[in-house]
Amino acid sequence: MNEDNSRELYDRALSVLPGGVNSAVRAVIEPYPFFVQKGDGGHVIDADGNRYIDWVMGLGPLLLGHDLPEPVQAGIQQKASEGPMYGTPTEIEVDLAEFVVRHVPSVEKIRFVNSGTEATTSAVRLARGYTGRNKIVVNQGGYHGAQESTLVEGDHENPRPSSAGIPQAFAEHTLPVPFNDEESVREVFEEHGDDIAAVLTEPILGNYGIVQPEDGYHEFLRDITEEHGSLLIFDEVITGFRVGGLGCAQSEFGVTPDLTTFGKIIGGGFPVGAIGGRAEIIENFTPSGDVFQAGTFSGHPVTMAAGLETLQFAAENDVYDHVNDIGDRLREGLEEIVADQAPEYTVAGTDSMFKVIFTRDGEAPKNAADVKNAETDRWRRIFWGQMKEQGVFLSQNQFECQFVSYGHTEEDVERTLEAYKEAL
Known part of the structure; x- marks a missing residue:
C-alpha cells in the first residue's frame, strides 16, 4: 500500500x-x-x-x-450561498431548536454552541449557577470534552488534573466515581451532597470502549440527584440521535435528565454543540438569566441547516x-x-x-x-x-x-x- x-x-x-x-x-x-x-x-x-x-x-x-442525499446537500448549499454569517438571529436556528424540542424528552429549551466541549463546559457552569453549588460528580473514563472541570482523574477522595495546565484547586470540585457503581455515588452524596451541583454522565460510555449501564443505574442517578436537589446531566454528544433514534438514549432508557448536551449529528457533520433541558434551568443563561454564555458563531446558519436537514431526512426515511x-x-x-x-x-x-x-x-x-x-x-x-x-x-x-x-x-x-x- x-x-x-x-x-x-x-x-x-x-x-x-x-x-x-x-x-x-x-x-x-x-x-x-x-x-x-x-x-x-x-x-x-x-x-x-x-x-x-x-x-x-x-x-x-x-x-x-x-x-x-440531494435535499440535505441542497439545504446546506442554499444557506452557504446566502452569506457566511451575520451576528444576528436567523430563522433556521429556530427551526432546528423546535425540531429538537419536539423529539427529545428532556428538552424544553435549547442553546446552540460550537462544539461538544463548549456544550459540556456551559452545562457545568449552568448547573453551578442554577444550584449555587460547586461540585460535579463524573464517571471515571467518561469523556466530556477538553475542559478544566472534567479533565480530572483519580477518585472522589483524591481527584487530580489529568492534563498539565489545570490547577489542583479546579480538580477538587470534581468527584470521579466508577461507572455503574451505585455505592460510590452514595458515598460522595453522603459526604458532599449539600455542595453537589450535578451528576454529569454519558448514558453509555462511548469514548471508553462502549460500556452499557447496568439495569437501574440511571434510574438510581435520577432518584439520588432529585433527593439532594442536584441536577442530572446526560452528555449525549456521542449517543444523541444515534442510540434511541430521534429521542436519543434517554428515550431508550426511559430516564429524563434535567439537562442534555449534544454535538455530532445535531450539526450534520459541521462544528456544533448544544445544551437543552428544562426551561426554568436553561432560562438562567444570559440574557434571560445571570449565567454568562455567548459565542459569535453559535447558531451558525450553515451548521443549523446541516443539522436540520440531516435530522429531517432521518425522520422521513x-x-x-x-x-x-x-x-x-x-x-x-x-x-x-x-x-x-x-x-x-x-x-x-x-x-x-x-x-x-x-x-x-x-x-x-x-x-x-x-x-x-x-x-x-x-x-x-x-x-x-x-x-x-x-x-x-x-x-x-x-x-x-x-x-x-x-x-x-x-x-x-x-x-x-x-x-x-x-x-x-
Whole structure:
C-alpha cells in the first residue's frame, strides 16, 4: 500500500502543527496518520488513492455518510450561498431548536454552541449557577470534552488534573466515581451532597470502549440527584440521535435528565454543540438569566441547516432502520468470529455503535477500568494496522467508538467481517 503522499504531508505538518495534528487522537496512528482526500458513501480515499471502508465517520457525526442525499446537500448549499454569517438571529436556528424540542424528552429549551466541549463546559457552569453549588460528580473514563472541570482523574477522595495546565484547586470540585457503581455515588452524596451541583454522565460510555449501564443505574442517578436537589446531566454528544433514534438514549432508557448536551449529528457533520433541558434551568443563561454564555458563531446558519436537514431526512426515511440493521449484522457476525477465534474478547455496542474490546476474560466491561485492563497495545499496535492493510478504517485506539452510516452497505459488512477474521 503506497503512502508516500501521507508521509510527505505529515512531514510538512510536523513543521507547523504541534505533533503534526489538530486533535491529539489523530496522532495515535503510528508511525504517522494517513491523510484523507475525500469521502465516498461509507468509504474514505486517502491522499495516495487508497480506499478504506470508514467505520469512524468523523468520530460519529456522519449519520448519513459522506455522500449527502440531494435535499440535505441542497439545504446546506442554499444557506452557504446566502452569506457566511451575520451576528444576528436567523430563522433556521429556530427551526432546528423546535425540531429538537419536539423529539427529545428532556428538552424544553435549547442553546446552540460550537462544539461538544463548549456544550459540556456551559452545562457545568449552568448547573453551578442554577444550584449555587460547586461540585460535579463524573464517571471515571467518561469523556466530556477538553475542559478544566472534567479533565480530572483519580477518585472522589483524591481527584487530580489529568492534563498539565489545570490547577489542583479546579480538580477538587470534581468527584470521579466508577461507572455503574451505585455505592460510590452514595458515598460522595453522603459526604458532599449539600455542595453537589450535578451528576454529569454519558448514558453509555462511548469514548471508553462502549460500556452499557447496568439495569437501574440511571434510574438510581435520577432518584439520588432529585433527593439532594442536584441536577442530572446526560452528555449525549456521542449517543444523541444515534442510540434511541430521534429521542436519543434517554428515550431508550426511559430516564429524563434535567439537562442534555449534544454535538455530532445535531450539526450534520459541521462544528456544533448544544445544551437543552428544562426551561426554568436553561432560562438562567444570559440574557434571560445571570449565567454568562455567548459565542459569535453559535447558531451558525450553515451548521443549523446541516443539522436540520440531516435530522429531517432521518425522520422521513429509513435511516435508523438501515444503520441499526447494519449495526446488528456487524455485531452478530463479530460475535461468531470472536467466539471461534478469540473467546476472551468482547463485542460491544448498540444500534449504530459497535466495537470489539480486547478483554482478557470474555466478560463485558462494567466500567472504564475494565476497558483499560484490556489488551490496548495489541489492539493499537498490531490489530489496527492489519485492518488498515485490508482496507478497513477503524477508530484509532481501543477506546474510541465505531459508527455505522446510511452510506454503508451489506457488501461493506461482509468485507469488514472477512477482514476481522484475518486480523484476529
